[in-house]
Each structure stands twice: as C-alpha cells, then as structure tokens.
Amino acid sequence: xxxxxxxxxxxxxxxxxxxxxxxxxxxxxxxxxxxxxxxxxxxxxxxxxxxxxxxxxxxxxxxxxxxxxxxxxxxxxxxxxxxxxxxxxxxxxxxxxxxxxxxxxxxxxxxxxxxxxxxxxxxxxxxxxxxxxxxxxxxxxxxxxxxxxxxxxxxxxxxxxxxxxxxxxxxxxxxxxxxxxxxxxxxxxxxxxxxxxxxxxxxxxxxxxxxxxxxxxxxxxxxxxxxxxxxxxxxxxxxxxxxxxxxxxxxxxxxxxxxxxxxxxxxxxxxxxxxxxxxxxxxxxxxxxxxxxxxxxxxxxxxxxxxxxxxxxxxxxxxxxxxxxxxxxxxxxxxxxxxxxxxxxxxxxxxxxxxxxxxxxxxxxxxxxxxxxxxxxxxxxxxxxxxxxxxxxxxxxxxxxxxxxxxxx
Amino acid sequence: xxxxxxxxxxxxxxxxxxxxxxxxxxxxxxxxxxxxxxxxxxxxxxxxxxxxxxxxxxxxxxxxxxxxxxxxxxxxxxxxxxxxxxxxxxxxxxxxxxxxxxxxxxxxxxxxxxxxxxxxxxxxxxxxxxxxxxxxxxxxxxxxxxxxxxxxxxxxxxxxxxxxxxxxxxxxxxxxxxxxxxxxxxxxxxxxxxxxxxxxxxxxxxxxxxxxxxxxxxxxxxxxxxxxxxxxxxxxxxxxxxxxxxxxxxxxxxxxxxxxxxxxxxxxxxxxxxxxxxxxxxxxxxxxxxxxxxxxxxxxxxxxxxxxxxxxxxxxxxxxxxxxxxxxxxxxxxxxxxxxxxxxxxxxxxxxxxxxxxxxxxxxxxxxxxxxxxxxxxxxxxxxxxxxxxxxxxxxxxxxxxxxxxxxx
Numbered sequence: 160x161x162x163x164x165x166x167x168x169x170x171x172x173x174x175x176x177x178x179x180x181x182x183x184x185x186x187x188x189x190x191x192x193x194x195x196x197x198x199x200x201x202x203x204x205x206x207x208x209x210x211x212x213x214x215x216x217x218x219x220x221x222x223x224x225x226x227x228x229x230x231x232x233x234x235x236x237x238x239x240x241x242x243x244x245x246x247x248x249x250x251x252x253x254x255x256x257x258x259x260x261x262x263x264x265x266x267x268x269x270x271x272x273x274x275x276x277x278x279x280x281x282x283x284x285x286x287x288x289x290x291x292x293x294x295x296x297x298x299x300x301x302x303x304x305x306x307x308x309x310x311x312x313x314x315x316x317x318x319x320x321x322x323x324x325x326x327x328x329x330x331x332x333x334x335x336x337x338x339x340x341x342x343x344x345x346x347x348x349x350x351x352x353x354x355x356x357x358x359x360x361x362x363x364x365x366x367x368x369x370x371x372x373x374x375x376x377x378x379x380x381x382x383x384x385x386x387x388x389x390x391x392x393x394x395x396x397x398x399x400x401x402x403x404x405x406x407x408x409x410x411x412x413x414x415x416x417x418x419x420x421x422x423x424x425x426x427x428x429x430x431x432x433x434x435x436x437x438x439x440x441x442x443x444x445x446x447x448x449x450x451x452x453x454x455x456x457x458x459x460x461x462x463x464x465x466x467x468x469x470x471x472x473x474x475x476x477x478x479x480x481x482x483x484x485x486x487x488x489x490x491x492x493x494x495x496x497x498x499x500x501x502x503x504x505x506x507x508x509x510x511x512x513x514x515x516x517x518x519x520x521x522x523x524x525x526x527x528x529x530x531x532x533x534x535x536x537x538x539x540x541x542x543x544x545x546x547x548x549x550x551x552x553x554x555x556x557x558x559x560x561x562x563x564x565x566x567x568x
Numbered sequence: 569x570x571x572x573x574x575x576x577x578x579x580x581x582x583x584x585x586x587x588x589x590x591x592x593x594x595x596x597x598x599x600x601x602x603x604x605x606x607x608x609x610x611x612x613x614x615x616x617x618x619x620x621x622x623x624x625x626x627x628x629x630x631x632x633x634x635x636x637x638x639x640x641x642x643x644x645x646x647x648x649x650x651x652x653x654x655x656x657x658x659x660x661x662x663x664x665x666x667x668x669x670x671x672x673x674x675x676x677x678x679x680x681x682x683x684x685x686x687x688x689x690x691x692x693x694x695x696x697x698x699x700x701x702x703x704x705x706x707x708x709x710x711x712x713x714x715x716x717x718x719x720x721x722x723x724x725x726x727x728x729x730x731x732x733x734x735x736x737x738x739x740x741x742x743x744x745x746x747x748x749x750x751x752x753x754x755x756x757x758x759x760x761x762x763x764x765x766x767x768x769x770x771x772x773x774x775x776x777x778x779x780x781x782x783x784x785x786x787x788x789x790x791x792x793x794x795x796x797x798x799x800x801x802x803x804x805x806x807x808x809x810x811x812x813x814x815x816x817x818x819x820x821x822x823x824x825x826x827x828x829x830x831x832x833x834x835x836x837x838x839x840x841x842x843x844x845x846x847x848x849x850x851x852x853x854x855x856x857x858x859x860x861x862x863x864x865x866x867x868x869x870x871x872x873x874x875x876x877x878x879x880x881x882x883x884x885x886x887x888x889x890x891x892x893x894x895x896x897x898x899x900x901x902x903x904x905x906x907x908x909x910x911x912x913x914x915x916x917x918x919x920x921x922x923x924x925x926x927x928x929x930x931x932x933x934x935x936x937x938x939x940x941x942x943x944x945x946x947x948x949x950x951x952x953x954x955x956x957x958x959x960x961x962x963x964x965x966x967x968x969x970x971x972x973x974x975x976x977x
Contacts, residue, residue: 160784160814164700164753168845171697175848182647183851185654214643223639230632230830234623237830238591245594273682273832273854280853288580289698289720291573302852309852311698344573375569405569421639421646423682423858436577439584442592443711443718445686449832449858 174308181209181528192521197565205524206555211546213418221458229454237450242438243271254460260399267431273448275383275412275425281437282379282408286345287312294338296348298533303347321355321493329363339374349381354502354533354542356495361395368400377406384498387416389475392496406430413459422452477545481556488560499546505539507568523558583717590618590937601930606974614933615964620955622827630867638863646859651847652680663869669808676840682857684792684821684834690846691788691817695754696721703747705757707942712756730764730902738772748783758790763911763942763951765904770804777809786815793907796825798884801905815839822868831861886954890965897969908955914948916977921947932967
C-alpha cells in the first residue's frame with residue numbers, strides 16, 4: 160500500500176541512483192559474471208580508481224595533531240557556529256583570498272562545510288528551487304545533475320569540448336549563452352573539470368563571468384582540484400575576474416590533493432546573501448562540519464614548504480605514465496592539466512560498458528567509474544582517479560588495456 | 569535585480585531563520601540592550617544552556633583513541649560506503665537492536681549519519697515532498713517544522729500535553745487520529761520530548777503505532793535522549809510494539825548523553841526502503857559521516873561499566889536542584905523524565921520574551937533558547953540544556969530567577 164507521497168518519492172529517488180557512484184561498488188549485485196568472462200582472472204594488486212588512495216598519498220603532515228588539538232580544546236570547538244569556528248574562518252579567509260585573488264570576509268562570505276560535497280549541496284540548495292533552469296556542463300561531476308533534480312530544478316546541458324584539438328577545449332560558449340538567454344538562472348561547473356582534468360582557459364572564464372553578469376545568472380564554481388596544477392598550466396579564478404555575476408559561490412576543499420577526505424571538510428565562499436542561506440540550510444542538514452575536525456583546516460594552505468610541489472610532481476609522473484599506456488593502446492584521452500582524474504575513451508566492445516566495468520572489478524581487480532555518471536552521452540568512457548601507488552596504478556592500467564583487448568569488438 | 573528563483577528562495581529561507589537557534593546567539597545584533605536594563609549586570613560564571621557543556625561532562629572514555637584508530641586505519645576508513653563502514657554497522661546494529669528490543673539488519677536497515685540532525689534531515693527527505701502533510705508535535709525539536717517546510721510539506725500541528733496533571737501528559741491522541749484521518753502521511757516526534765523532557769507513556773506509544781499502521785502513516789521517532797532515563801521511569805520503544813507502521817525510522821546518536829557532538833555522529837534504523845533512500849540522499853548531501861569519526865561509534869553502547877549510571881545520577885541531581893529553584897520562584901516546569909532539557913514557563917513580563925532572553929545573555933551571562941523555537945505558542949517558556957557544571961548551573965538559575973523578578977509585570 161503506497162501513499163501519494165511514497166509514489167512520488169519513488170520517482171524522485173530513482174534519479175538519485177547511487178549504485179554506480181564511486182565507493183558504492185561493494186553494494187552491487189555482481190550476478191553471474193564468471194559466465195561472461197573471456198580468459199582467466201588476472202593477477203595483480205587490486206586498485207580502486209574510484210577515489211584517491213590516501214595510503215599511497217597520506218594526509219597533510221600535522222592534520223591528525225590539529226584534530227587532537229581541536230578535541231582537547233573541548234566544548235568551544237565541539238559547538239561552533241553553523242558556518243564554522245570564527246578563528247578558523249579568519250585564517251582560512253585570508254589564505255583562500257590570497258589564493259583566489261580576491262579578499263574574503265571571514266564573517267560574511269565564508270562557510271565551512273562537511274566536505275566539498277556538503278558545500279555543493281548547500282550552494283545548489285540556496286539557488287535552485289522548483290522549476291529553476293540550471294546550466295550543467297557535460298561531462299561534469301555526477302552529483303551536479305542529481306542535485307539540480309533533487310531541488311526540483313531543470314537541467315540545461317552545456318557541452319564541454321575535451322576531445323580533438325586542445326585549442327578547441329572548453330565549454331561551448333554559444334550554447335551557454337543560448338541557455339542564459341532562455342531563462343537559465345544558475346550555472347554549476349567544475350574547473351579543473353571532473354572527470355577530464357581540463358582547466359578552463361582564462362578566456363573561457365572571463366566569458367562565463369561576463370555572460371553570467373549580463374544575464375543575471377548565479378554561478379557555482381567547484382575548484383576542488385585547483386591547487387594540483389601541472390607544469391606549464393595556468394589557472395584563472397572566476398572570482399578574480401573584473402566583471403562578475405551578482406551571485407557567485409566558489410567551492411574548494413582539502414579532500415583530494417591534501418588527502419583529508421576522512422575528515423569531511425570543505426569550504427564555500429562568495430556572495431554573503433547566499434552564504435547566509437547556506438548556513439540556514441546547514442543548520443537543518445547536519446548543524447556544522449564536525450567541530451573537532453574543523454581544526455584540521457588550520458593546516459590547509461599552510462603545508463610544510465615543498466610538500467605541495469612534491470605531491471604535484473609525483474602525480475604528474477603517474478599521469479604521464481598512464482597517458483602513455485592508454486594512448487599506446489589506442490584509447491583517446493585528454494591530458495589532465497590539473498587534479499588526478501583521467502577520462503579515457505573505450506573502443507567499441509562486445510559487451511556494454513557497465514558490464515565491462517563490473518568485469519574489470521571481478522576479473523582484473525580494477526575499480527573505476529563509468530562515464531555515464533558524468534554525462535548520459537559518455538557511456539564509452541571510464542574515469543580513473545590516479546592518486547594511487549605509482550607502480551600499482553601502472554600495472555592496473557596494463558590490466559585495463561588487456562581487458563579492452565579481450566572484449567574488443 | 570532578482571530573478572524569479574531568488575524571490576521564491578528568499579521566501580523559503582525566511583522560514584529557516586536560525587538567529588535564535590541554539591549556538592547562533594553570537595551572530596545576533598544585540599542593539600542597545602543597556603538602555604533597557606533594570607539594575608546592574610550580574611556577576612557569575614557564564615552558562616550557555618543552549619547546549620550541553622562537554623567540558624563539564626566530557627566525551628565517553630576511549631572516544632579519542634577510537635578516532636585515532638580510525639585515522640591510522642587509513643584509506644579504508646576514510647572512504648566507507650555512504651551508509652557507513654560495514655564492520656561498524658555490524659556491531660552497532662547488534663547493540664542498538666538489543667537496546668530497542670528488535671533486531672536490526674546491519675546491511676539493510678541501518679545508516680550512520682552526520683549527527684542525529686543528519687539522520688532527521690535524511691529521514692524527512694525520504695518521506696516528505698511537495699504537499700505531504702506531516703503531523704508535527706508541539707512543542708518539539710525546532711528543526712522538525714523547518715525540515716517539513718524545506719521539503720515542501722505542510723505542518724499539521726498536534727499538541728503535546730505537558731502542563732497540569734502528569735496523568736494527562738502525552739500527545740493529544742484525538743487530534744493525532746483526526747490528522748491521520750485527514751490525509752497526514754508522516755508523523756515526526758521526539759521521545760524523550762525536546763524541550764520538555766517528557767517520556768511518552770507505553771500506552772501513547774502503542775496507540776501511535778497502531779494508528780499509524782491503520783492509516784498508513786510513516787513514522788520518524790527521534791529517541792536521541794532515550795538512554796538518559798531517570799530513576800523510576802520506563803521507556804517504550806516504538807519499534808518494539810507488536811502492531812507497527814509499514815514505514816518506521818528510529819533515530820539516535822551519541823551527541824548528548826555521551827557528549828560526542830564534536831564528532832558529528834548519529835544513526836537511523838528501520839524500514840530498508842527508507843534507509844536506501846536516505847543513503848541516496850546522503851550521497852549528494854555530504855557523502856558520509858566523516859570516515860575516521862565513524863570509528864568512535866565502536867565506543868557507543870560499550871561504555872565502561874558504571875559510566876552511564878554515574879552520568880545519569882549526576883544529571884538527575886542537577887535536574888532536581890533546578891526544579892526546586894524554578895518552582896520556588898513560581899515558574900511552572902514539568903519534571904524531565906529523561907534527557908537534560910528543562911522547559912520552565914515565565915510569568916508575564918514587562919518586556920517581550922525574546923528581549924528578555926537577550927537581556928539574560930547581556931546582563932546575567934546566561935544563554936538559553938526561546939520557547940518559540942519549539943512551538944509558535946510557547947513564547948512564554950524557555951529551554952535549558954542542564955548538562956552543565958552543577959554549581960555553575962544552579963548559580964545561573966538563581967540569576968534567571970532574579971532577572972524574572974526584575975522584569976516581572
């Protein structure tokens with residue numbers, strides 16, 4: 160016996176399917192994969208490319224000690240304002256302001272959140288309601304589309320060019336403008352882009368900022384990976400553009416490059432009216448980012464000298480080696496300019512890509528995320544988070560190539 | 569220049585006003601309170617009754633060590649399933665099942681959440697959508713009403729009797745049935761009740777369970793404080809009733825009695841279909857309760873022998889002393905049967921209660937929460953969380969009484 164609400168919620172939650180989401184693979188029904196197997200199981204260290212390996216790249220030095228300090232601070236640190244402890248916000252506002260090229264008011268323009276996922280949820284909750292048209296770049300982080308739908312908004316897809324000539328890379332600005340002209344009120348996107356690792360060019364960012372200002376579009380820009388910028392690349396922060404939209408939220412967090420995901424910390428900064436809404440929403444969502452954990456943010460943008468450079472160098476070496484392996488096997492793959500995501504394209508296979516991905520896990524001990532999580536049209540691509548042990552990642556990439564060859568059409 | 573969405577969201581977020589919420593007092597504009605002051609400022613140790621003092625009642629022994637263990641476990645603990653690490657759920661399901669009188673499937677019927685607030689958000693998100701009628705007890709936890717409105721539901725108030733003869737205490741079952749008969753699909757309530765400390769009688773719980781089953785109403789019961797049960801009191805778990813609603817979620821967490829709020833941990837258990845929805849929602853809200861923190865749940869319902877009894881005894885002593893002070897001053901106050909909330913009623917004052925509460929903070933160094941947070945009609949009551957240093961709490965209660973006398977009509 161189902162009530163009206165239950166039926167309508169069944170529908171709503173269908174759009175939130177999480178069984179292919181990174182980290183949830185353990186909950187999948189594997190079915191009878193062995194009957195589909197070509198060849199034997201492959202030997203090798205299992206690699207889970209669905210997220211970074213914080214054992215291979217451990218948390219920032221001093222992060223645990225900062226937590227301990229928070230715990231020992233006691234009640235004051237356990238019960239912070241919903242937007243986060245004021246002292247921590249003050250230091251953070253200064254460092255994030257310096258990084259992104261524009262000052263941030265610790266009192267009014269910054270909120271500490273439970274991870275960047277938390278920041279994204281609050282930012283979309285503060286800007287999207289029933290019927291709001293939201294421009295969503297494709298491919299992009301899978302939660303963007305789900306969040307828009309959850310809040311009752313309508314997804315207006317805008318393609319990202321990331322194949323072919325690098326000079327053409329970037330969001331389709333004509334389609335973006337067309338979307339803005341036909342009632343789109345919000346734009347959400349990530350740069351570096353998840354899943355391709357593409358960094359939006361300065362000219363794209365300037366254009367987006369101007370168009371959003373002109374059409375009064377609220378912009379949410381997810382810059383989660385902007386610190387891990389590879390040699391020779393340039394990063395442009397939207398919030399430092401001269402012409403800016405009235406409503407702009409920038410999202411960052413220390414879960415990736417800094418390997419602090421186990422602490423669930425993030426930050427959003429920008430338009431004070433939106434930050435205020437985000438805090439009101441946080442108050443009913445989970446009150447605050449865990450109080451003791453917030454203290455760990457004092458280590459953020461304050462790492463030991465040389466630490467970040469080394470981390471970037473190590474990731475760049477893995478990136479280059481993987482690109483070589485995939486390209487040698489004929490799998491097209493854009494060069495990630497920042498971050499640790501790689502998005503190779505598979506050749507036509509005899510089995511559908513979702514089954515291939517399950518077989519990869521079952522037969523080759525490699526876990527990765529299907530392209531469909533990032534755009535409906537990306538079913539022939541796979542996303543890897545290559546923040547992994549160098550040797551294990553390369554061996555696993557070799558197994559992926561072998562598997563591709565076994566199941567190739 | 570505001571868009572359609574911004575105007576509609578302004579309206580939506582107005583209902584989420586958090587400036588009187590516990591812990592947010594520091595963000596209030598105090599205005600010119602000194603001109604309203606009668607008499608001088610009062611001396612004394614500041615007491616913040618808006619939440620428990622985890623310095624006076626420190627976190628469970630071993631909680632920090634459990635966190636450390638989680639951190640040292642590394643990647644496996646940083647990236648758990650969205651519903652929480654399986655090993656931790658297994659232990660927890662067993663202990664929570666034993667406590668609430670009915671077995672819980674660790675795989676299907678339990679989710680670990682960022683605090684009980686997180687559990688409540690997910691549970692209402694899984695059951696309430698646009699137009700859903702939700703029975704909300706008044707007074708009850710302030711977020712209940714806000715959450716219903718946020719998800720687009722309609723609040724159907726059901727009064728709780730907590731004044732007068734204790735034999736009459738409890739929810740108004742006639743009004744509850746009337747609400748169920750006229751299309752209410754969800755009921756949310758807390759027992760022990762926040763803010764009064766009232767424990768629902770076994771007969772009330774049985775009646776609620778039966779009525780909900782009969783009318784196909786989903787029930788969310790917040791049992792946050794059910795462990796801190798005072799001498800002679802009996803607690804009935806709805807989930808152990810013989811006749812039960814098809815959809816039932818029970819919420820608990822270690823933030824209060826166990827003083828683990830700084831870790832942001834909670835749990836929800838019950839109907840697997842709802843737990844599944846809650847996990848899907850959690851995946852876009854903040855992924856998971858902080859991974860390392862989850863490990864702290866291994867200390868929950870596993871405290872050293874005698875620890876809980878002592879904690880209850882100490883709170884009972886504070887409760888009794890505060891009741892004596894308030895009653896001697898003529899402030900009616902129901903006896904809390906569990907938990908650490910007290911909800912005294914103020915006599916008529918020359919100033920409005922919100923101003924009185926701001927003056928209390930400014931003039932008498934006492935922070936507490938206005939009754940309007942719990943029900944629109946409770947403006948003449950104040951809520952205290954008396955999990956405080958014993959002597960400081962008594963002295964602060966003395967200052968409240970003095971302040972009442974200064975501003976009495």
